Amino acid sequence: MMPAMMWRAAKGEGAGNVFLEQVPVPEPGPEEVLTRTRVSLISRGSELWRRYVMEGPVRPEAMGYSTAGTVERVGGGVTEFAAGAPVVVSAPHAEYSLRPVAAGAPHPRVHHLHPGVSFEEGTFHPLATSSAGWAQALDITAGDRVVVLGQGLVGNLVMQFARRYRPAQLIAVDALALRCRLAREVGAPEVVNAGEEEPVAAVQRLTGGAGASIVVDCVGGPAGVASFEQAQKMVASGGLIQVNAKYQNAPLPLDVDNFQGKRVLVSYPPSADRAWMARTAMEAMASGEVRVQPLVTHRFDGRDLKAGYDFLYEHPEQALGVLFLWQ
Secondary structure (H helix, E strand, O other): OOEEEEEEEEEEOOOOEEEEEEOOOOOOOOOOOEEEEEEEEEOOHHHHHHHHOOOOOEEEEHOOOOEEEEEEEEEOOOOOOOOOEEEOOOOOOOOOEEEEEEEEEOOOOOOOOEOOOOOOOOHHHHHHHHHHHHHHHOOOOOEEEEEOOOOOOOHHHHHHHHHOOOOOOOEEEEHHHHHHHHHHOOOOOOOEOOOOOOHHHHHHHHHOOOOOEEEEEOOOOOOHHHHHHHHHEEEEEEEEEEOOOOOOOOOOOOOOOOOOOOEEEOOOOOOOOHHHHHHHHHHHHHOOOOOOOHHHHEEEEEHHHHHHOOOOOOOOOOOOEEEEEEE
């Protein structure tokens, strides 16, 4: 009997050369879960700047990490999941995914989907998990003036999680009108369109010349070089810059004279409680405290994988959350 086949994302030689390939559906081994994907989300920063634009091939296992669907089959010894259960999975774009679920794993890849969270919303869970940790690591107090640079998926989610700590000011910054509009829609108290107003001057104006006590830099890709320089000018003496952006492909400029008495934190510490982060992310989405559905701008059939990637890369002014529908 021929094995059942499935489609999965692949990346070959040449920038933008993403495509679908057909491979056998894997069988779960002990302590593994086979899931059937309903929806997957392109994580723009990682998947464009570290997959799509790369000249060389990318292994299929790295082609995505934000999916939602149902458990198809479980291996022997698996008791936490059963066939038919709705789940969110850190797995690549594919019709099926195989993931280990060993008890006590430091970075679980499969989580139960809350009944109040849709499959589409569930695809945001991996990014929301990290965003919950990034926001917690800031130790925001009621007196803080917080600026989040970049309102892509990560920046928007960090802004929403930062809001739950009720800082004195929370300012979202982006150069694209679409992202500024969506930041306002999901509850950013103050928004700066850096395409219309110089962002450092805008932050000084909004903070009454005091500057920000915390600046979170979420501008990924080449634009992140300039945003890190802006962050140093926005943050007040004694303040903190947290860098969550990646893939700038160039050294970040550190102005030592301007940086006296200021601090930098890259991501969250290794000691962060990832179980708490994952649980908090799911609960925040289920309660509506963190809203992700408005961030979905486009949906593509999974068979149109390349069209989805191409559109997100070519039209950042139109696209933010791009989903693939598989079933």
